[in-house]
Amino acid sequence: MIVHALPVFDVSNPAEAVEALPFMIGLQPERSIVAFVFNQRINQPVGVVRISPPADPQDWPEAGDDLMHKVQLVLAQASSEADSILLYICPKGADFRSGKTTVAHFAPLAAVLSAAARTKGLAVLGTYFATGTHWWDLQHPGQHPEGIPAHGPHNPGPVTTEAVVAGIPMPPSMAEIIARFEPGADAGPADDEAAVAAAHRWVDRIRAEGPHAEDARFGDLLDRLLLDGGDGSPLTDLTPEVIADLLTGMQIRHLRDIGAQFVEPSEVRRAHELWCLLARRSADRDLRQAAAPLALAGFTAWLVGEMPAAAIAIEMACMADPSNRLAHLLAGALEAGTDVEVLADRMRALRKARLERRQG
Structure with missing residues:
Protein backbone atom coordinates (compact mmCIF):
# COMPACT_ATOMS: atom_id res chain seq x y z
CA MET A 1 0.00 0.00 0.00
CA ILE A 2 1.26 3.45 -0.98
CA VAL A 3 -0.30 6.58 0.53
CA HIS A 4 0.14 9.88 -1.30
CA ALA A 5 -2.24 12.34 0.40
CA LEU A 6 -1.14 12.70 4.00
CA PRO A 7 -2.75 14.62 6.87
CA VAL A 8 -0.38 17.05 8.57
CA PHE A 9 0.27 16.74 12.29
CA ASP A 10 2.62 18.62 14.58
CA MET A 24 -1.26 8.80 8.44
CA ILE A 25 -2.09 5.48 6.75
CA GLY A 26 -5.82 5.34 7.49
CA LEU A 27 -5.79 2.18 9.62
CA GLN A 28 -4.40 0.78 12.84
CA PRO A 29 -1.76 -1.53 11.38
CA GLU A 30 -1.05 -5.13 12.26
CA ARG A 31 1.37 -7.48 10.53
CA SER A 32 2.89 -4.49 8.76
CA ILE A 33 6.11 -2.78 7.91
CA VAL A 34 5.48 0.93 7.39
CA ALA A 35 7.89 3.51 6.03
CA PHE A 36 7.40 7.28 6.17
CA VAL A 37 9.50 8.98 3.50
CA PHE A 38 10.64 12.49 4.42
CA ASN A 39 12.16 15.55 2.87
CA GLN A 40 13.87 17.16 5.87
CA ARG A 41 14.66 20.33 3.94
CA ILE A 42 10.97 21.23 3.91
CA ASN A 43 10.24 19.18 7.05
CA GLN A 44 7.39 17.31 5.35
CA PRO A 45 6.62 13.65 4.64
CA VAL A 46 6.51 12.81 0.93
CA GLY A 47 4.58 9.56 1.21
CA VAL A 48 3.97 6.37 3.15
CA VAL A 49 4.51 2.74 2.16
CA ARG A 50 3.10 -0.35 3.89
CA ILE A 51 4.02 -3.97 3.17
CA SER A 52 3.35 -7.26 4.95
CA PRO A 53 6.47 -8.72 6.62
CA PRO A 54 7.49 -12.27 5.69
CA ALA A 55 7.12 -14.82 8.48
CA ASP A 56 10.47 -16.44 7.66
CA PRO A 57 13.46 -14.30 8.71
CA GLN A 58 15.35 -15.64 5.68
CA ASP A 59 12.95 -13.59 3.53
CA TRP A 60 13.55 -10.34 5.39
CA PRO A 61 16.20 -9.05 2.93
CA GLU A 62 13.67 -9.49 0.12
CA ALA A 63 11.16 -7.49 2.17
CA GLY A 64 13.72 -4.71 2.50
CA ASP A 65 14.19 -4.65 -1.28
CA ASP A 66 10.42 -4.62 -1.84
CA LEU A 67 9.99 -1.74 0.60
CA MET A 68 12.67 0.32 -1.13
CA HIS A 69 11.15 -0.43 -4.55
CA LYS A 70 7.85 1.03 -3.34
CA VAL A 71 9.66 4.00 -1.79
CA GLN A 72 11.19 4.73 -5.21
CA LEU A 73 7.67 4.60 -6.71
CA VAL A 74 6.50 7.15 -4.14
CA LEU A 75 9.31 9.50 -5.05
CA ALA A 76 8.73 9.10 -8.79
CA GLN A 77 5.00 9.74 -8.49
CA ALA A 78 5.45 12.71 -6.16
CA SER A 79 8.20 14.20 -8.35
CA SER A 80 9.89 15.00 -5.08
CA GLU A 81 13.18 14.40 -3.36
CA ALA A 82 13.60 12.62 -0.05
CA ASP A 83 16.57 12.28 2.24
CA SER A 84 15.29 10.27 5.19
CA ILE A 85 12.92 7.58 6.33
CA LEU A 86 11.06 6.57 9.48
CA LEU A 87 10.39 2.84 9.92
CA TYR A 88 7.70 1.01 11.91
CA ILE A 89 7.28 -2.71 12.52
CA CYS A 90 3.77 -3.62 13.66
CA PRO A 91 3.03 -7.26 14.56
CA LYS A 92 -0.21 -9.14 14.42
CA GLY A 93 -1.74 -9.46 17.87
CA ALA A 94 -0.76 -13.12 18.12
CA ASP A 95 2.84 -12.25 17.25
CA PHE A 96 3.25 -9.91 20.20
CA ARG A 97 6.26 -10.67 22.38
CA SER A 98 6.82 -8.61 25.50
CA GLY A 99 9.94 -7.09 26.93
CA LYS A 100 13.42 -8.11 25.84
CA THR A 101 12.08 -10.95 23.69
CA THR A 102 10.37 -8.38 21.48
CA VAL A 103 13.58 -6.50 20.82
CA ALA A 104 15.58 -9.69 20.31
CA HIS A 105 13.16 -11.01 17.68
CA PHE A 106 12.52 -7.85 15.68
CA ALA A 107 15.82 -5.98 15.98
CA PRO A 108 17.39 -8.03 13.13
CA LEU A 109 14.47 -7.11 10.85
CA ALA A 110 14.94 -3.46 11.78
CA ALA A 111 18.63 -3.75 10.91
CA VAL A 112 17.81 -5.27 7.50
CA LEU A 113 15.32 -2.52 6.69
CA SER A 114 17.69 0.21 7.84
CA ALA A 115 20.50 -1.20 5.67
CA LEU A 125 15.40 8.81 11.51
CA GLY A 126 14.02 6.05 13.73
CA THR A 127 12.88 2.43 13.78
CA TYR A 128 9.98 1.57 16.07
CA PHE A 129 8.21 -1.61 17.03
CA ALA A 130 4.61 -0.60 17.75
CA THR A 131 1.61 -2.48 19.06
CA GLY A 132 -1.78 -1.10 20.04
CA THR A 133 -0.62 -0.57 23.61
CA HIS A 134 3.19 -0.16 23.68
CA TRP A 135 6.13 0.79 21.51
CA TRP A 136 9.88 0.18 21.50
CA ASP A 137 12.77 2.12 19.96
CA LEU A 138 14.69 -0.55 18.06
CA GLN A 139 17.64 1.79 17.50
CA HIS A 140 18.11 1.92 21.29
CA PRO A 141 17.00 -1.55 22.42
CA GLY A 142 18.47 -1.19 25.89
CA GLN A 143 16.11 1.65 26.78
CA HIS A 144 12.69 0.78 28.19
CA PRO A 145 12.97 -3.00 27.62
CA GLU A 146 9.35 -3.53 28.69
CA GLY A 147 8.09 -0.93 26.23
CA ILE A 148 6.60 2.54 26.48
CA PRO A 149 2.80 2.94 26.75
CA ALA A 150 1.40 4.14 23.43
CA HIS A 151 -1.15 6.89 23.00
CA GLY A 152 -4.25 6.00 20.99
CA PRO A 153 -8.06 5.80 21.09
CA HIS A 154 -8.14 4.58 24.69
CA ASN A 155 -5.21 6.67 25.86
CA PRO A 156 -5.37 9.87 23.79
CA GLY A 157 -2.28 11.99 23.44
CA PRO A 158 -1.64 15.25 21.58
CA VAL A 159 -1.93 13.75 18.08
CA THR A 160 -5.24 12.00 18.80
CA THR A 161 -6.55 15.22 20.36
CA GLU A 162 -5.43 17.20 17.31
CA ALA A 163 -7.18 14.70 15.03
CA VAL A 164 -10.43 14.92 16.99
CA ALA A 187 -18.56 -20.63 4.94
CA GLY A 188 -20.34 -23.67 6.33
CA PRO A 189 -21.02 -27.28 5.36
CA ALA A 190 -23.82 -26.18 3.02
CA ASP A 191 -21.34 -24.03 1.09
CA ASP A 192 -18.93 -26.96 0.76
CA GLU A 193 -21.67 -29.17 -0.66
CA ALA A 194 -22.98 -26.42 -2.94
CA ALA A 195 -19.50 -25.75 -4.35
CA VAL A 196 -19.12 -29.38 -5.46
CA ALA A 197 -22.63 -29.47 -6.91
CA ALA A 198 -22.09 -26.16 -8.76
CA ALA A 199 -19.00 -27.46 -10.50
CA HIS A 200 -20.95 -30.47 -11.75
CA ARG A 201 -23.85 -28.25 -12.88
CA TRP A 202 -21.53 -26.05 -14.88
CA VAL A 203 -19.96 -29.01 -16.66
CA ASP A 204 -23.34 -30.56 -17.41
CA ARG A 205 -24.82 -27.32 -18.76
CA ILE A 206 -21.81 -26.56 -20.93
CA ARG A 207 -21.99 -30.05 -22.42
CA ALA A 208 -25.72 -29.70 -23.06
CA GLU A 209 -25.93 -26.06 -24.23
CA GLY A 210 -22.38 -24.93 -24.98
CA PRO A 211 -20.19 -22.34 -23.23
CA HIS A 212 -21.91 -19.27 -24.72
CA ALA A 213 -25.21 -20.14 -23.07
CA GLU A 214 -23.47 -20.51 -19.71
CA ASP A 215 -21.67 -17.21 -20.19
CA ALA A 216 -25.00 -15.50 -20.89
CA ARG A 217 -26.59 -17.11 -17.84
CA PHE A 218 -23.77 -15.86 -15.60
CA GLY A 219 -23.93 -12.33 -17.03
CA ASP A 220 -27.71 -12.23 -16.61
CA ASP A 237 -30.68 -13.96 1.20
CA LEU A 238 -28.71 -15.54 -1.65
CA THR A 239 -28.84 -19.32 -1.38
CA PRO A 240 -25.71 -21.48 -1.11
CA GLU A 241 -26.47 -22.70 -4.65
CA VAL A 242 -26.48 -19.17 -6.13
CA ILE A 243 -23.33 -18.23 -4.20
CA ALA A 244 -21.61 -21.38 -5.42
CA ASP A 245 -22.66 -20.65 -9.04
CA LEU A 246 -21.21 -17.14 -8.77
CA LEU A 247 -17.95 -18.35 -7.24
CA THR A 248 -17.62 -21.08 -9.87
CA GLY A 249 -18.20 -18.66 -12.73
CA MET A 250 -15.69 -16.19 -11.32
CA GLN A 251 -12.91 -18.73 -11.76
CA ILE A 252 -13.26 -18.16 -15.52
CA ARG A 253 -11.34 -15.03 -16.46
CA HIS A 254 -13.74 -13.42 -18.96
CA LEU A 255 -16.67 -14.03 -16.60
CA ARG A 256 -14.79 -12.69 -13.60
CA ASP A 257 -14.03 -9.56 -15.59
CA ILE A 258 -17.77 -8.93 -16.04
CA GLY A 259 -17.84 -8.35 -12.30
CA ALA A 260 -15.48 -5.40 -12.71
CA GLN A 261 -18.00 -3.64 -14.97
CA PHE A 262 -20.34 -2.52 -12.16
CA VAL A 263 -18.69 0.82 -11.46
CA GLU A 264 -21.53 3.34 -11.46
CA PRO A 265 -22.40 5.17 -8.22
CA SER A 266 -25.76 3.38 -8.09
CA GLU A 267 -23.98 0.00 -8.26
CA VAL A 268 -20.61 0.15 -6.64
CA ARG A 269 -21.51 -0.17 -2.96
CA ARG A 270 -23.90 -3.05 -3.58
CA ALA A 271 -21.24 -4.66 -5.78
CA HIS A 272 -18.72 -4.28 -2.95
CA GLU A 273 -21.18 -5.93 -0.58
CA LEU A 274 -21.58 -8.85 -3.00
CA TRP A 275 -17.84 -9.39 -3.53
CA CYS A 276 -17.21 -9.28 0.23
CA LEU A 277 -20.02 -11.77 0.79
CA LEU A 278 -18.63 -14.15 -1.83
CA ALA A 279 -15.15 -14.00 -0.32
CA ARG A 280 -16.49 -14.77 3.16
CA ARG A 281 -18.58 -17.65 1.79
CA SER A 282 -15.77 -19.12 -0.29
CA ALA A 283 -15.52 -22.81 0.59
CA THR A 300 -14.87 -1.33 -5.52
CA ALA A 301 -13.31 -0.07 -2.28
CA TRP A 302 -10.87 1.92 -4.41
CA LEU A 303 -13.75 3.37 -6.45
CA VAL A 304 -15.38 4.81 -3.31
CA GLY A 305 -12.07 6.08 -1.90
CA GLU A 306 -11.53 3.48 0.84
CA MET A 307 -7.83 3.11 0.09
CA PRO A 308 -6.69 0.98 3.06
CA ALA A 309 -9.44 -1.58 2.38
CA ALA A 310 -8.62 -1.52 -1.34
CA ALA A 311 -4.93 -2.15 -0.76
CA ILE A 312 -5.51 -4.93 1.76
CA ALA A 313 -8.12 -6.78 -0.33
CA ILE A 314 -6.01 -6.59 -3.49
CA GLU A 315 -2.91 -7.77 -1.62
CA MET A 316 -4.90 -10.70 -0.19
CA ALA A 317 -6.16 -11.54 -3.70
CA CYS A 318 -2.60 -11.67 -5.04
CA MET A 319 -1.58 -13.94 -2.16
CA ALA A 320 -4.65 -16.19 -2.54
CA ASP A 321 -3.91 -16.82 -6.22
CA PRO A 322 -0.55 -15.56 -7.55
CA SER A 323 -1.76 -16.32 -11.10
CA ASN A 324 -4.86 -14.11 -10.85
CA ARG A 325 -4.32 -11.55 -13.61
CA LEU A 326 -6.97 -9.09 -12.44
CA ALA A 327 -5.53 -8.94 -8.92
CA HIS A 328 -2.03 -8.20 -10.19
CA LEU A 329 -3.25 -5.61 -12.69
CA LEU A 330 -5.07 -3.81 -9.89
CA ALA A 331 -2.05 -4.07 -7.58
CA GLY A 332 0.19 -2.56 -10.24
CA ALA A 333 -2.26 0.24 -10.97
CA LEU A 334 -2.63 1.02 -7.27
CA GLU A 335 1.14 1.16 -6.78
CA ALA A 336 1.58 3.34 -9.85
CA GLY A 337 -0.92 5.90 -8.54
CA THR A 338 -3.29 5.34 -11.46
CA ASP A 339 -6.52 7.35 -11.38
CA VAL A 340 -9.17 4.73 -10.66
CA GLU A 341 -11.59 6.55 -12.97
CA VAL A 342 -9.34 5.62 -15.89
CA LEU A 343 -9.94 1.96 -15.02
CA ALA A 344 -13.65 2.59 -14.48
CA ASP A 345 -13.98 4.15 -17.94
CA ARG A 346 -12.42 1.05 -19.48
CA ARG A 351 -19.94 -3.19 -20.34
CA LYS A 352 -21.49 -1.11 -23.11
CA ALA A 353 -20.19 -3.52 -25.72
CA ARG A 354 -21.43 -6.53 -23.73
CA LEU A 355 -24.94 -5.14 -23.30
CA GLU A 356 -25.10 -4.16 -26.99
CA ARG A 357 -24.18 -7.71 -27.99
CA ARG A 358 -26.90 -9.06 -25.73
CA GLN A 359 -29.53 -6.77 -27.23
CA GLY A 360 -28.56 -7.21 -30.84
Whole structure:
Protein backbone atom coordinates (compact mmCIF):
# COMPACT_ATOMS: atom_id res chain seq x y z
CA MET A 1 0.00 0.00 0.00
CA ILE A 2 1.26 3.45 -0.98
CA VAL A 3 -0.30 6.58 0.53
CA HIS A 4 0.14 9.88 -1.30
CA ALA A 5 -2.24 12.34 0.40
CA LEU A 6 -1.14 12.70 4.00
CA PRO A 7 -2.75 14.62 6.87
CA VAL A 8 -0.38 17.05 8.57
CA PHE A 9 0.27 16.74 12.29
CA ASP A 10 2.62 18.62 14.58
CA VAL A 11 4.89 15.71 15.53
CA SER A 12 7.91 16.59 17.65
CA ASN A 13 9.05 13.34 19.32
CA PRO A 14 9.04 9.55 18.85
CA ALA A 15 5.95 9.02 21.03
CA GLU A 16 3.94 11.38 18.82
CA ALA A 17 5.35 9.74 15.69
CA VAL A 18 3.99 6.38 16.89
CA GLU A 19 0.65 7.92 17.83
CA ALA A 20 0.34 9.56 14.38
CA LEU A 21 0.92 6.31 12.48
CA PRO A 22 -2.73 5.10 12.20
CA PHE A 23 -3.96 8.54 11.11
CA MET A 24 -1.26 8.80 8.44
CA ILE A 25 -2.09 5.48 6.75
CA GLY A 26 -5.82 5.34 7.49
CA LEU A 27 -5.79 2.18 9.62
CA GLN A 28 -4.40 0.78 12.84
CA PRO A 29 -1.76 -1.53 11.38
CA GLU A 30 -1.05 -5.13 12.26
CA ARG A 31 1.37 -7.48 10.53
CA SER A 32 2.89 -4.49 8.76
CA ILE A 33 6.11 -2.78 7.91
CA VAL A 34 5.48 0.93 7.39
CA ALA A 35 7.89 3.51 6.03
CA PHE A 36 7.40 7.28 6.17
CA VAL A 37 9.50 8.98 3.50
CA PHE A 38 10.64 12.49 4.42
CA ASN A 39 12.16 15.55 2.87
CA GLN A 40 13.87 17.16 5.87
CA ARG A 41 14.66 20.33 3.94
CA ILE A 42 10.97 21.23 3.91
CA ASN A 43 10.24 19.18 7.05
CA GLN A 44 7.39 17.31 5.35
CA PRO A 45 6.62 13.65 4.64
CA VAL A 46 6.51 12.81 0.93
CA GLY A 47 4.58 9.56 1.21
CA VAL A 48 3.97 6.37 3.15
CA VAL A 49 4.51 2.74 2.16
CA ARG A 50 3.10 -0.35 3.89
CA ILE A 51 4.02 -3.97 3.17
CA SER A 52 3.35 -7.26 4.95
CA PRO A 53 6.47 -8.72 6.62
CA PRO A 54 7.49 -12.27 5.69
CA ALA A 55 7.12 -14.82 8.48
CA ASP A 56 10.47 -16.44 7.66
CA PRO A 57 13.46 -14.30 8.71
CA GLN A 58 15.35 -15.64 5.68
CA ASP A 59 12.95 -13.59 3.53
CA TRP A 60 13.55 -10.34 5.39
CA PRO A 61 16.20 -9.05 2.93
CA GLU A 62 13.67 -9.49 0.12
CA ALA A 63 11.16 -7.49 2.17
CA GLY A 64 13.72 -4.71 2.50
CA ASP A 65 14.19 -4.65 -1.28
CA ASP A 66 10.42 -4.62 -1.84
CA LEU A 67 9.99 -1.74 0.60
CA MET A 68 12.67 0.32 -1.13
CA HIS A 69 11.15 -0.43 -4.55
CA LYS A 70 7.85 1.03 -3.34
CA VAL A 71 9.66 4.00 -1.79
CA GLN A 72 11.19 4.73 -5.21
CA LEU A 73 7.67 4.60 -6.71
CA VAL A 74 6.50 7.15 -4.14
CA LEU A 75 9.31 9.50 -5.05
CA ALA A 76 8.73 9.10 -8.79
CA GLN A 77 5.00 9.74 -8.49
CA ALA A 78 5.45 12.71 -6.16
CA SER A 79 8.20 14.20 -8.35
CA SER A 80 9.89 15.00 -5.08
CA GLU A 81 13.18 14.40 -3.36
CA ALA A 82 13.60 12.62 -0.05
CA ASP A 83 16.57 12.28 2.24
CA SER A 84 15.29 10.27 5.19
CA ILE A 85 12.92 7.58 6.33
CA LEU A 86 11.06 6.57 9.48
CA LEU A 87 10.39 2.84 9.92
CA TYR A 88 7.70 1.01 11.91
CA ILE A 89 7.28 -2.71 12.52
CA CYS A 90 3.77 -3.62 13.66
CA PRO A 91 3.03 -7.26 14.56
CA LYS A 92 -0.21 -9.14 14.42
CA GLY A 93 -1.74 -9.46 17.87
CA ALA A 94 -0.76 -13.12 18.12
CA ASP A 95 2.84 -12.25 17.25
CA PHE A 96 3.25 -9.91 20.20
CA ARG A 97 6.26 -10.67 22.38
CA SER A 98 6.82 -8.61 25.50
CA GLY A 99 9.94 -7.09 26.93
CA LYS A 100 13.42 -8.11 25.84
CA THR A 101 12.08 -10.95 23.69
CA THR A 102 10.37 -8.38 21.48
CA VAL A 103 13.58 -6.50 20.82
CA ALA A 104 15.58 -9.69 20.31
CA HIS A 105 13.16 -11.01 17.68
CA PHE A 106 12.52 -7.85 15.68
CA ALA A 107 15.82 -5.98 15.98
CA PRO A 108 17.39 -8.03 13.13
CA LEU A 109 14.47 -7.11 10.85
CA ALA A 110 14.94 -3.46 11.78
CA ALA A 111 18.63 -3.75 10.91
CA VAL A 112 17.81 -5.27 7.50
CA LEU A 113 15.32 -2.52 6.69
CA SER A 114 17.69 0.21 7.84
CA ALA A 115 20.50 -1.20 5.67
CA ALA A 116 18.17 -1.32 2.66
CA ALA A 117 17.24 2.33 3.21
CA ARG A 118 20.85 3.43 3.49
CA THR A 119 21.67 1.75 0.15
CA LYS A 120 19.24 4.24 -1.39
CA GLY A 121 20.90 7.17 0.35
CA LEU A 122 18.14 7.59 2.94
CA ALA A 123 19.00 8.44 6.52
CA VAL A 124 17.02 6.39 9.07
CA LEU A 125 15.40 8.81 11.51
CA GLY A 126 14.02 6.05 13.73
CA THR A 127 12.88 2.43 13.78
CA TYR A 128 9.98 1.57 16.07
CA PHE A 129 8.21 -1.61 17.03
CA ALA A 130 4.61 -0.60 17.75
CA THR A 131 1.61 -2.48 19.06
CA GLY A 132 -1.78 -1.10 20.04
CA THR A 133 -0.62 -0.57 23.61
CA HIS A 134 3.19 -0.16 23.68
CA TRP A 135 6.13 0.79 21.51
CA TRP A 136 9.88 0.18 21.50
CA ASP A 137 12.77 2.12 19.96
CA LEU A 138 14.69 -0.55 18.06
CA GLN A 139 17.64 1.79 17.50
CA HIS A 140 18.11 1.92 21.29
CA PRO A 141 17.00 -1.55 22.42
CA GLY A 142 18.47 -1.19 25.89
CA GLN A 143 16.11 1.65 26.78
CA HIS A 144 12.69 0.78 28.19
CA PRO A 145 12.97 -3.00 27.62
CA GLU A 146 9.35 -3.53 28.69
CA GLY A 147 8.09 -0.93 26.23
CA ILE A 148 6.60 2.54 26.48
CA PRO A 149 2.80 2.94 26.75
CA ALA A 150 1.40 4.14 23.43
CA HIS A 151 -1.15 6.89 23.00
CA GLY A 152 -4.25 6.00 20.99
CA PRO A 153 -8.06 5.80 21.09
CA HIS A 154 -8.14 4.58 24.69
CA ASN A 155 -5.21 6.67 25.86
CA PRO A 156 -5.37 9.87 23.79
CA GLY A 157 -2.28 11.99 23.44
CA PRO A 158 -1.64 15.25 21.58
CA VAL A 159 -1.93 13.75 18.08
CA THR A 160 -5.24 12.00 18.80
CA THR A 161 -6.55 15.22 20.36
CA GLU A 162 -5.43 17.20 17.31
CA ALA A 163 -7.18 14.70 15.03
CA VAL A 164 -10.43 14.92 16.99
CA VAL A 165 -10.36 18.72 16.84
CA ALA A 166 -9.70 18.56 13.07
CA GLY A 167 -12.59 16.14 12.57
CA ILE A 168 -10.35 13.29 11.40
CA PRO A 169 -12.10 9.99 12.27
CA MET A 170 -10.39 7.27 14.28
CA PRO A 171 -8.94 4.80 11.77
CA PRO A 172 -10.30 1.23 11.82
CA SER A 173 -8.06 -1.66 12.76
CA MET A 174 -6.76 -4.02 10.09
CA ALA A 175 -8.78 -6.78 11.75
CA GLU A 176 -11.97 -4.75 11.29
CA ILE A 177 -11.19 -4.17 7.61
CA ILE A 178 -10.24 -7.79 6.91
CA ALA A 179 -13.38 -9.08 8.63
CA ARG A 180 -15.42 -7.55 5.76
CA PHE A 181 -13.95 -9.97 3.23
CA GLU A 182 -11.96 -12.60 5.11
CA PRO A 183 -11.97 -15.74 2.91
CA GLY A 184 -14.11 -18.54 4.27
CA ALA A 185 -15.11 -16.64 7.40
CA ASP A 186 -18.82 -17.39 6.93
CA ALA A 187 -18.56 -20.63 4.94
CA GLY A 188 -20.34 -23.67 6.33
CA PRO A 189 -21.02 -27.28 5.36
CA ALA A 190 -23.82 -26.18 3.02
CA ASP A 191 -21.34 -24.03 1.09
CA ASP A 192 -18.93 -26.96 0.76
CA GLU A 193 -21.67 -29.17 -0.66
CA ALA A 194 -22.98 -26.42 -2.94
CA ALA A 195 -19.50 -25.75 -4.35
CA VAL A 196 -19.12 -29.38 -5.46
CA ALA A 197 -22.63 -29.47 -6.91
CA ALA A 198 -22.09 -26.16 -8.76
CA ALA A 199 -19.00 -27.46 -10.50
CA HIS A 200 -20.95 -30.47 -11.75
CA ARG A 201 -23.85 -28.25 -12.88
CA TRP A 202 -21.53 -26.05 -14.88
CA VAL A 203 -19.96 -29.01 -16.66
CA ASP A 204 -23.34 -30.56 -17.41
CA ARG A 205 -24.82 -27.32 -18.76
CA ILE A 206 -21.81 -26.56 -20.93
CA ARG A 207 -21.99 -30.05 -22.42
CA ALA A 208 -25.72 -29.70 -23.06
CA GLU A 209 -25.93 -26.06 -24.23
CA GLY A 210 -22.38 -24.93 -24.98
CA PRO A 211 -20.19 -22.34 -23.23
CA HIS A 212 -21.91 -19.27 -24.72
CA ALA A 213 -25.21 -20.14 -23.07
CA GLU A 214 -23.47 -20.51 -19.71
CA ASP A 215 -21.67 -17.21 -20.19
CA ALA A 216 -25.00 -15.50 -20.89
CA ARG A 217 -26.59 -17.11 -17.84
CA PHE A 218 -23.77 -15.86 -15.60
CA GLY A 219 -23.93 -12.33 -17.03
CA ASP A 220 -27.71 -12.23 -16.61
CA LEU A 221 -27.35 -13.27 -12.95
CA LEU A 222 -24.86 -10.49 -12.20
CA ASP A 223 -26.98 -7.95 -14.09
CA ARG A 224 -30.04 -8.93 -12.07
CA LEU A 225 -28.14 -8.46 -8.83
CA LEU A 226 -26.15 -5.33 -9.67
CA LEU A 227 -27.00 -3.53 -12.93
CA ASP A 228 -28.28 0.01 -12.17
CA GLY A 229 -28.46 -0.95 -8.49
CA GLY A 230 -29.84 -4.45 -9.00
CA ASP A 231 -33.24 -5.84 -8.12
CA GLY A 232 -33.11 -4.67 -4.51
CA SER A 233 -33.19 -8.18 -3.03
CA PRO A 234 -31.07 -8.59 0.10
CA LEU A 235 -27.75 -10.15 -0.88
CA THR A 236 -27.67 -11.97 2.43
CA ASP A 237 -30.68 -13.96 1.20
CA LEU A 238 -28.71 -15.54 -1.65
CA THR A 239 -28.84 -19.32 -1.38
CA PRO A 240 -25.71 -21.48 -1.11
CA GLU A 241 -26.47 -22.70 -4.65
CA VAL A 242 -26.48 -19.17 -6.13
CA ILE A 243 -23.33 -18.23 -4.20
CA ALA A 244 -21.61 -21.38 -5.42
CA ASP A 245 -22.66 -20.65 -9.04
CA LEU A 246 -21.21 -17.14 -8.77
CA LEU A 247 -17.95 -18.35 -7.24
CA THR A 248 -17.62 -21.08 -9.87
CA GLY A 249 -18.20 -18.66 -12.73
CA MET A 250 -15.69 -16.19 -11.32
CA GLN A 251 -12.91 -18.73 -11.76
CA ILE A 252 -13.26 -18.16 -15.52
CA ARG A 253 -11.34 -15.03 -16.46
CA HIS A 254 -13.74 -13.42 -18.96
CA LEU A 255 -16.67 -14.03 -16.60
CA ARG A 256 -14.79 -12.69 -13.60
CA ASP A 257 -14.03 -9.56 -15.59
CA ILE A 258 -17.77 -8.93 -16.04
CA GLY A 259 -17.84 -8.35 -12.30
CA ALA A 260 -15.48 -5.40 -12.71
CA GLN A 261 -18.00 -3.64 -14.97
CA PHE A 262 -20.34 -2.52 -12.16
CA VAL A 263 -18.69 0.82 -11.46
CA GLU A 264 -21.53 3.34 -11.46
CA PRO A 265 -22.40 5.17 -8.22
CA SER A 266 -25.76 3.38 -8.09
CA GLU A 267 -23.98 0.00 -8.26
CA VAL A 268 -20.61 0.15 -6.64
CA ARG A 269 -21.51 -0.17 -2.96
CA ARG A 270 -23.90 -3.05 -3.58
CA ALA A 271 -21.24 -4.66 -5.78
CA HIS A 272 -18.72 -4.28 -2.95
CA GLU A 273 -21.18 -5.93 -0.58
CA LEU A 274 -21.58 -8.85 -3.00
CA TRP A 275 -17.84 -9.39 -3.53
CA CYS A 276 -17.21 -9.28 0.23
CA LEU A 277 -20.02 -11.77 0.79
CA LEU A 278 -18.63 -14.15 -1.83
CA ALA A 279 -15.15 -14.00 -0.32
CA ARG A 280 -16.49 -14.77 3.16
CA ARG A 281 -18.58 -17.65 1.79
CA SER A 282 -15.77 -19.12 -0.29
CA ALA A 283 -15.52 -22.81 0.59
CA ASP A 284 -12.17 -23.42 -1.12
CA ARG A 285 -9.67 -24.33 1.58
CA ASP A 286 -6.62 -23.25 -0.44
CA LEU A 287 -8.18 -19.77 -0.87
CA ARG A 288 -7.75 -19.64 -4.67
CA GLN A 289 -11.51 -19.41 -5.14
CA ALA A 290 -11.55 -16.26 -3.00
CA ALA A 291 -9.01 -14.40 -5.15
CA ALA A 292 -11.56 -13.09 -7.69
CA PRO A 293 -14.07 -11.65 -5.18
CA LEU A 294 -11.18 -10.26 -3.11
CA ALA A 295 -9.78 -8.44 -6.16
CA LEU A 296 -13.22 -7.05 -6.99
CA ALA A 297 -13.81 -6.05 -3.35
CA GLY A 298 -10.54 -4.14 -3.53
CA PHE A 299 -11.49 -2.48 -6.81
CA THR A 300 -14.87 -1.33 -5.52
CA ALA A 301 -13.31 -0.07 -2.28
CA TRP A 302 -10.87 1.92 -4.41
CA LEU A 303 -13.75 3.37 -6.45
CA VAL A 304 -15.38 4.81 -3.31
CA GLY A 305 -12.07 6.08 -1.90
CA GLU A 306 -11.53 3.48 0.84
CA MET A 307 -7.83 3.11 0.09
CA PRO A 308 -6.69 0.98 3.06
CA ALA A 309 -9.44 -1.58 2.38
CA ALA A 310 -8.62 -1.52 -1.34
CA ALA A 311 -4.93 -2.15 -0.76
CA ILE A 312 -5.51 -4.93 1.76
CA ALA A 313 -8.12 -6.78 -0.33
CA ILE A 314 -6.01 -6.59 -3.49
CA GLU A 315 -2.91 -7.77 -1.62
CA MET A 316 -4.90 -10.70 -0.19
CA ALA A 317 -6.16 -11.54 -3.70
CA CYS A 318 -2.60 -11.67 -5.04
CA MET A 319 -1.58 -13.94 -2.16
CA ALA A 320 -4.65 -16.19 -2.54
CA ASP A 321 -3.91 -16.82 -6.22
CA PRO A 322 -0.55 -15.56 -7.55
CA SER A 323 -1.76 -16.32 -11.10
CA ASN A 324 -4.86 -14.11 -10.85
CA ARG A 325 -4.32 -11.55 -13.61
CA LEU A 326 -6.97 -9.09 -12.44
CA ALA A 327 -5.53 -8.94 -8.92
CA HIS A 328 -2.03 -8.20 -10.19
CA LEU A 329 -3.25 -5.61 -12.69
CA LEU A 330 -5.07 -3.81 -9.89
CA ALA A 331 -2.05 -4.07 -7.58
CA GLY A 332 0.19 -2.56 -10.24
CA ALA A 333 -2.26 0.24 -10.97
CA LEU A 334 -2.63 1.02 -7.27
CA GLU A 335 1.14 1.16 -6.78
CA ALA A 336 1.58 3.34 -9.85
CA GLY A 337 -0.92 5.90 -8.54
CA THR A 338 -3.29 5.34 -11.46
CA ASP A 339 -6.52 7.35 -11.38
CA VAL A 340 -9.17 4.73 -10.66
CA GLU A 341 -11.59 6.55 -12.97
CA VAL A 342 -9.34 5.62 -15.89
CA LEU A 343 -9.94 1.96 -15.02
CA ALA A 344 -13.65 2.59 -14.48
CA ASP A 345 -13.98 4.15 -17.94
CA ARG A 346 -12.42 1.05 -19.48
CA MET A 347 -14.91 -1.11 -17.63
CA ARG A 348 -17.78 1.11 -18.83
CA ALA A 349 -16.69 0.60 -22.45
CA LEU A 350 -16.54 -3.18 -22.00
CA ARG A 351 -19.94 -3.19 -20.34
CA LYS A 352 -21.49 -1.11 -23.11
CA ALA A 353 -20.19 -3.52 -25.72
CA ARG A 354 -21.43 -6.53 -23.73
CA LEU A 355 -24.94 -5.14 -23.30
CA GLU A 356 -25.10 -4.16 -26.99
CA ARG A 357 -24.18 -7.71 -27.99
CA ARG A 358 -26.90 -9.06 -25.73
CA GLN A 359 -29.53 -6.77 -27.23
CA GLY A 360 -28.56 -7.21 -30.84
